[in-house]
Amino acid sequence: MSAADTPIDPLNPVMPDPSALPADSPEWRVKFPHVNYINAHYGIKSWLLTKDHKRIALLYLASVTVFFALGGAYAIAIRLELLTPPGDFVQAHTYNKLFTQHGIIMIFFFLIPSIPAVLGNFLVPLMIGAKDLAFPRINLLSWYIYIAGALFTIWALLNGGIDTGWTFYVPYSTSFSNTYVVVAGLGIFITGFSSILTGLNFIVTIHTMRAPGMTWFRLPLFIWSTYATSLIMVLGTPVIAITILLVALERLAHIGIFDPRLGGDPVLFQHMFWFYSHPAVYIMVLPSMGVVSEIVATFSRKNIFGYSFVAFSSLAIAIFGFLVWGHHMFTSSQSVYASMIFSFVSFAVAIPSAVKVFNWTATLYKGSISYDTPMLYALGFIGLFTMGGLTGLFLAALGMDVHLTDTYFIVAHFHYIMVGGALMGYMGGLHYWWPKITGRLYPEGWGRFSALVIFVGFNLTFFPLFLAGYMGMPRRYHAYAEEFQVLNVMSTAGASILGFGLLIPGIYFLWSMRYGKFAAPNPWPATGLEWRTLSPPPTENFASTPIVTWEAYEFRPIEEMEVIGPAPEQSSRPVPGLTTT
Amino acid sequence: MQIPLPKIDLPRLPFTPEQASTIAGHVDALYLYLILITLFFSILVVVLIFYFAVRYRRRTPDEIPPPVEGSLVLETVWTITPLLIAMTIFVWGASLYFALYRPPTDATEIFVVGKQWMWKFQHTEGLREINELHVPVGAKIKLTMTTEDVIHALAVPAFRIRADVVPGRYTYLWFEATKTGRFHLFCTEYCGTNHSGMNGWVVVQDPAEYQAWLSGGASESPAAQGEKLFQSLGCASCHKMDVQGRGPMLIGLYGKPQKLDNGQEVIADDAYIRESILDPQAKRVLGFGSVIAYIHSLAAPQGGGTANTAAPASGSTTTSGIAPDTQRSNPVGPTSPRTQRNTGGAMQPANANANTPRGTPPP
Amino acid sequence: MSAADIHLTDAEQHAATALQHHFDNMEQQRVAGTLGMWVFLITEIMFFGGLFTAYVLYRTLNAASFAAGSSGLNVKMGAANTVVLICSSLTMALAVFYAQTGSRRMQIIFLLVTWALGATFLVVKGFEYAEKFRDNHVPWLNFQWEGKMPPGASVPSIRMFYWIYFVMTGLHAFHMIIGLGMLGFLIYFAWRGRYTPEYHAPVELGGLYWHFVDIVWIFLFPLLYLLGANLTH
Amino acid sequence: MAEHIVSRKVYFVIFGALIFMTVVTYFAAQIHFQREAINTIIALAIAVTKATLVILYFMHVRYSPRLTWVVVTAGFFWLAIMIVLTLSDYLTRTQSAMPGIK
Ligand code: HEA
Numbered sequence A: 001m002s003a004a005d006t007p008i009d010p011l012n013p014v015m016p017d018p019s020a021l022p023a024d025s026p027e028w029r030v031k032f033p034h035v036n037y038i039n040a041h042y043g044i045k046s047w048l049l050t051k052d053h054k055r056i057a058l059l060y061l062a063s064v065t066v067f068f069a070l071g072g073a074y075a076i077a078i079r080l081e082l083l084t085p086p087g088d089f090v091q092a093h094t095y096n097k098l099f100t101q102h103g104i105i106m107i108f109f110f111l112i113p114s115i116p117a118v119l120g121n122f123l124v125p126l127m128i129g130a131k132d133l134a135f136p137r138i139n140l141l142s143w144y145i146y147i148a149g150a151l152f153t154i155w156a157l158l159n160g161g162i163d164t165g166w167t168f169y170v171p172y173s174t175s176f177s178n179t180y181v182v183v184a185g186l187g188i189f190i191t192g193f194s195s196i197l198t199g200l201n202f203i204v205t206i207h208t209m210r211a212p213g214m215t216w217f218r219l220p221l222f223i224w225s226t227y228a229t230s231l232i233m234v235l236g237t238p239v240i241a242i243t244i245l246l247v248a249l250e251r252l253a254h255i256g257i258f259d260p261r262l263g264g265d266p267v268l269f270q271h272m273f274w275f276y277s278h279p280a281v282y283i284m285v286l287p288s289m290g291v292v293s294e295i296v297a298t299f300s301r302k303n304i305f306g307y308s309f310v311a312f313s314s315l316a317i318a319i320f321g322f323l324v325w326g327h328h329m330f331t332s333s334q335s336v337y338a339s340m341i342f343s344f345v346s347f348a349v350a351i352p353s354a355v356k357v358f359n360w361t362a363t364l365y366k367g368s369i370s371y372d373t374p375m376l377y378a379l380g381f382i383g384l385f386t387m388g389g390l391t392g393l394f395l396a397a398l399g400m401d402v403h404l405t406d407t408y409f410i411v412a413h414f415h416y417i418m419v420g421g422a423l424m425g426y427m428g429g430l431h432y433w434w435p436k437i438t439g440r441l442y443p444e445g446w447g448r449f450s451a452l453v454i455f456v457g458f459n460l461t462f463f464p465l466f467l468a469g470y471m472g473m474p475r476r477y478h479a480y481a482e483e484f485q486v487l488n489v490m491s492t493a494g495a496s497i498l499g500f501g502l503l504i505p506g507i508y509f510l511w512s513m514r515y516g517k518f519a520a521p522n523p524w525p526a527t528g529l530e531w532r533t534l535s536p537p538p539t540e541n542f543a544s545t546p547i548v549t550w551e552a553y554e555f556r557p558i559e560e561m562e563v564i565g566p567a568p569e570q571s572s573r574p575v576p577g578l579t580t581t
Numbered sequence B: 001m002q003i004p005l006p007k008i009d010l011p012r013l014p015f016t017p018e019q020a021s022t023i024a025g026h027v028d029a030l031y032l033y034l035i036l037i038t039l040f041f042s043i044l045v046v047v048l049i050f051y052f053a054v055r056y057r058r059r060t061p062d063e064i065p066p067p068v069e070g071s072l073v074l075e076t077v078w079t080i081t082p083l084l085i086a087m088t089i090f091v092w093g094a095s096l097y098f099a100l101y102r103p104p105t106d107a108t109e110i111f112v113v114g115k116q117w118m119w120k121f122q123h124t125e126g127l128r129e130i131n132e133l134h135v136p137v138g139a140k141i142k143l144t145m146t147t148e149d150v151i152h153a154l155a156v157p158a159f160r161i162r163a164d165v166v167p168g169r170y171t172y173l174w175f176e177a178t179k180t181g182r183f184h185l186f187c188t189e190y191c192g193t194n195h196s197g198m199n200g201w202v203v204v205q206d207p208a209e210y211q212a213w214l215s216g217g218a219s220e221s222p223a224a225q226g227e228k229l230f231q232s233l234g235c236a237s238c239h240k241m242d243v244q245g246r247g248p249m250l251i252g253l254y255g256k257p258q259k260l261d262n263g264q265e266v267i268a269d270d271a272y273i274r275e276s277i278l279d280p281q282a283k284r285v286l287g288f289g290s291v292i293a294y295i296h297s298l299a300a301p302q303g304g305g306t307a308n309t310a311a312p313a314s315g316s317t318t319t320s321g322i323a324p325d326t327q328r329s330n331p332v333g334p335t336s337p338r339t340q341r342n343t344g345g346a347m348q349p350a351n352a353n354a355n356t357p358r359g360t361p362p363p
Numbered sequence C: 001m002s003a004a005d006i007h008l009t010d011a012e013q014h015a016a017t018a019l020q021h022h023f024d025n026m027e028q029q030r031v032a033g034t035l036g037m038w039v040f041l042i043t044e045i046m047f048f049g050g051l052f053t054a055y056v057l058y059r060t061l062n063a064a065s066f067a068a069g070s071s072g073l074n075v076k077m078g079a080a081n082t083v084v085l086i087c088s089s090l091t092m093a094l095a096v097f098y099a100q101t102g103s104r105r106m107q108i109i110f111l112l113v114t115w116a117l118g119a120t121f122l123v124v125k126g127f128e129y130a131e132k133f134r135d136n137h138v139p140w141l142n143f144q145w146e147g148k149m150p151p152g153a154s155v156p157s158i159r160m161f162y163w164i165y166f167v168m169t170g171l172h173a174f175h176m177i178i179g180l181g182m183l184g185f186l187i188y189f190a191w192r193g194r195y196t197p198e199y200h201a202p203v204e205l206g207g208l209y210w211h212f213v214d215i216v217w218i219f220l221f222p223l224l225y226l227l228g229a230n231l232t233h
Numbered sequence D: 001m002a003e004h005i006v007s008r009k010v011y012f013v014i015f016g017a018l019i020f021m022t023v024v025t026y027f028a029a030q031i032h033f034q035r036e037a038i039n040t041i042i043a044l045a046i047a048v049t050k051a052t053l054v055i056l057y058f059m060h061v062r063y064s065p066r067l068t069w070v071v072v073t074a075g076f077f078w079l080a081i082m083i084v085l086t087l088s089d090y091l092t093r094t095q096s097a098m099p100g101i102k
């Protein structure tokens, strides 16, 4: 039976497998419905030297997954240690390395590159109708830089690790710690350039490579949030680079810019560190917000309520996010007046986030809502981000932060946003675009199941930590007082559920790459340009430059959404789901 | 001290910290306000999501709902409302902050020096303590704090106070305790290996009891005096009661065999204990080699470390035999910035030996 | 601007073999390159910005020490280097001009002159560093201060000034070295006749970078050298 | 937008102005003003002018699309944010430094 004459069943947009080829037969790639970016070239070299943004995205996907698993392993060790009050599972200095390395890896090597470098790389050209990013070679270079930075960091880890906390506060990091601060710092320094180059590439691409008709206000919201993220990467990352350079110089040559004995000021380090690291938290969450906008629109088949408000709120977050860094320093001996400014702006920067939350909720109104896995993650994101964000307000309130800073309340706050928010967004995005990325479907039932397990496990892990924090349990403690134990046991129990929940997608994603059903070009169906090419897309994305005549999120019956497929000669067999070429 | 801000007195609920200072009720009131806001918005969002998700669930696979345009009125409402609410939090939080960080002028001053990994307190009367701070209930106390090495932070959750101590500068805290009892005191700025061991207790006493404590409590039993010495000399910073500190746990030690690092075992009798105090190097407990090296470095002339100061004083074989007045003999060096003149400023961060980088760190 | 706004004749497009596959036309490619360079330059501003912040802060807190430290620098050499760099900016601009107008010979000549001026700058800088070494003003090697001590100045803060001086000028010199390498690359390809009026983006972008490095120096010179100039007599 | 070619004359005029200002700033720095700040202000004003000229003419921003203007301004604006907000802490501090440290 030829698939081409099978009508697409909108109820089940998944096509019957046209090839009826055993998926593991040696020629399966050759006989795959069409020539695409995955099967266009073979061999390890074709991957390591690729300039195709989609392949580079996969390189990133593989590398950040490794780091996520590593960071997760550290997290499990942390939770095991905290099961009981005395420090019995590992030694104090080992514990300090655990949370430091957990933080460094999760932030610099997992979360910051996760959505921008994986989904962003894959989607930005597709969504705006371009053949590639503006600078494909720089794109590849930035992956190599990332790997170089990662190798330095791994070298530091293997040699005995680093114990300064991910915040590297001086003078501990410059004069007291005798761990591999400089090597690990160098790793972060180098990786920073990867992030700068990625951001630069996105900014230029979004400005100069949009397809005809793709005006700014027709851009998918994911592009807006990626654009805002890129601004932060470009404007903020150089500052952490120079800061780390100064720490290294201070350590190696005692330059004394931060050292009070040499006339320096340790608080200056905190200013410079947070000048980057606060905006960096928006690098972590903005892309997720973009993903959530896409998912919410698609699975309620509605245009995003207040599109331009959502778009501009991303920019507002990126810009105002640079004015609040001092809220990490309320108890640091910073001037009380400066604290007031920073606190004030912190509240202001919460408003664009609020706008987004309300607009997503309003989008659901009168929609046609389905509960596929990506949607479950997106709705989870909205709830958990709201909680994480609102507890951020506790911390932004000066007098309240004095009691809460450096307690587990902080730990709970940022895990709610970074795990409950950013990670959920990333997972949702991976599921949502998985058919496009691999051309295969993941098993929906397992998807929903694991999303629920993760949601439950997550809340059990981190909610108790709010309480522990308010009771006063300090963070970065290897051994703690008895009265906090109950809460910590709950948290550890939750972490094991969470870890189990995360393992499931890890397994079925791998499984689906080989055995999953073939995906139609537009399985959900959704509206973005990326859904108007094949799954997986051919190397240069579209057969001809698309001309955009529709608004963002303009839902139409799937028959009306033509696929701008590959040139006929590229296609080795009829492509199912193609109405036009 | 009257603070013109809302205040609540919490009953002791599970998972809430005790309220033991004048400011605690004020902080809790703000906390409650924030919780209500959080609950309101979280419930609002969650309920709406659930309601819409059920009410507008997809009924036929190809249904395409009509698009809904945005609404400027709604956008304005949900921009302005959160902004206004946020501003109330800001103002409240800021006023509280000023109250927390502006010490009353009539407060009694206590000097605090943090160092890796202990807290040293000095009362204006000259009395010094380590990891324990005795204060009378109902008195306004101002802490003037600094550190010899890295940044630490002093926090007393029951009082809802906290501030970093920063090398090269003084920072201040104040409180007025409202309850007698023992309250946790934590170091909450990460400061290195034994950060989690850098904690202790604030002991709030009745004024009379406090006076007795100040004057030395001469009528106590030798064991009680010894305990006090053990605390005040800083032994407790290494020999913890409950967790493994830098020194071995001493509970259940006396009279039992102890494994040494040369493989031998000794019985921990009086002689052994005396020797261990005087000369930690003589017989080393398994697993503490590097600490011994550190204790050695404490013997350096300007350091005034615990080990060598305690040694000449212990004329008899038990700890309680140490003359009570060693308590005043500057066992850990001068603590207060004010007394720095007469002691040559050994504790000044600028020249304290603990402040020089330890060895050559790896790259 | 989007690709739709850009119209070039086919002839123009085919003239340029340098068009990369993913761009629609040369104009799009050029605009993208220029924007990319500018965005890169702001990251450079922020990179140096961290140091400028430290400088401004300590200068504000220890004005006297910084003036004293500054009086130990060689203003003449600094000024000479400023002139050298301004000249090199001019020659670089001219090189771009000749690339735009398609004069291969003049283009190469001016690139070479720019290179030579850049090298001169580094040589002068080298002499200055050597002088600092002789005067025992290099903080991690041999710092001693026998110079001016205006009221309020202190040796640690002066030492800090010298640290900032070395880190800032060192980083600047590092950028100069990269610039020289880049010029070498441009000279080679210009010599090979690669740059035409249609395609000379590398020369233009190289020019932007070179001028940026010049601008950094334009600020470093007064901030570091001129501060204490009036203390020297 | 096609490329704009700046004439050589403009380059030479700008070059002359830059050299002139370098000379001025050099001699202005030798003068001992009553208030120290004046020296700094003169030096900085000249530096800013010089940088602006380089950016506008040598770097062709004067003839560039608005986007380039935005990018350049944003760069300096962000630097200003960093410096100003950092100083907002130090210049309004009430807590004292330890005697003899600073
Ligand atoms: C992705 C990461 C991320 C994000 C997005 C945020 C978002 C916010 N953060 Fe968080 N934060 C971290 C990650 C993040 N944070 C980390 C990692 C740390 C600790 C670093 C360390 O020390 O190791 C930290 C620490 C931290 C502190 C310092 C605490 C301390 O150390 O003492 C503060 C203080 O102000 C703070 C505040 C905020 C605020 C106000 C927001 C806001 O942007 C939140 C805005 C969102 C909402 C407000 C929710 C949605 C709104 C509504 C539903 C409407 C109702 C709204 C109102 C009434 C205003 N955060």
Ligand code: HEA
Pocket: A065, A068, A069, A071, A072, A073, A075, A076, A078, A079, A099, A100, A102, A103, A104, A106, A107, A110, A111, A164, A165, A166, A167, A411, A415, A418, A419, A423, A461, A475, A476, A477, A478, A491, A495, A498, A499, A500, A502, A503, A505, A506, A507
């Ligand atoms: C992105 C950021 C991120 C993420 C995702 C996490 C995830 C987790 N973190 Fe994280 N955490 C930080 C960032 C993050 N953390 C930071 C910045 C700090 C501060 C560090 C500091 O103080 O310096 C911190 C500190 C921190 C602490 C406090 C330590 C202390 O102060 O003493 C704790 C304690 O419970 C903790 C626990 C956890 C847990 C249980 C998870 C769990 O969510 C982890 C779940 C993941 C797994 C269990 C992995 C298992 C899954 C697999 C192996 C399958 C994957 C495989 C394939 C896909 C193939 N973290």
Ligand code: CUA
Pocket: B114, B115, B116, B117, B151, B152, B153, B187, B188, B189, B190, B191, B192, B194, B195, B196, B198
């Ligand atoms: Cu001291 Cu932590």
Ligand SMILES: [Cu+2]
Pocket: A277, A278, A281, A324, A325, A327, A328
């Ligand atoms: Cu922040």
